[in-house]
Amino acid sequence: MTAPQVAHTSQLPASTLAASRALLDDAFDGEFADADWAHTLGGMHVLVWEGDALIGHAAVVQRGMLLGERPVRCGYVEGVGVRADRRGRGHGGALMAACERIVERAYDLGALSTSEEGAGLYLARGWRIWQGPTSVLAPGGIAATPEEDGGVFYWEAGLPLDPTEPLTCDWRGGDVW
């Protein structure tokens, strides 16, 4: 298996970004919204190529979070998808391995919000469920996100973590987690 390409959004040609969006539209069966795509931009992309064909994508973007009351820099994983006919061959694992290295080198911690389909992959790799209450720093103040409790996973990156603490993400359009 060839190593994934790792590049910042600004380094990728429009054709590669378009291929990434198309791959994610297919991988999520048409459920990948414009806001979901926006969430993948502005950070590092991890791309698996098979010749000229893009078959895997993931991204790590920086988000400001509050760990209890402490501000932390979080590497947030977004847009993880492998082309349906190439799954079960380790490409998802290769994407995540590259994301984990980015998180460990650049951020205080890693986090992501999982789908049911992704949970097995993340748990098997050592991602753990954030046990504390989750919330978002909304324009009107901190708002609890109880529907996300138990669905946010984290990756340690050097900062000592207590996963029972409250975790608050920054505000954005679309799904906040």
Ligand SMILES: CC(C)(COP(=O)(O)OP(=O)(O)OC[C@H]1O[C@@H](n2cnc3c(N)ncnc32)[C@H](O)[C@@H]1OP(=O)(O)O)[C@@H](O)C(=O)NCCC(=O)NCCS
């Ligand atoms: C989740 C997703 C990215 C996983 O991609 P993948 O390439 O199939 O991932 P991997 O092959 O690395 O691992 C998937 C499974 O295949 C297994 N596997 C890995 N290498 C394998 C191989 N050579 N042969 C057979 N199986 C293998 C893994 O053990 C894993 O098993 P599990 O289902 O028990 O966890 C993919 O299913 C996908 O794109 N889903 C739709 C979008 C989605 O839900 N994304 C996650 C959002 S949070």
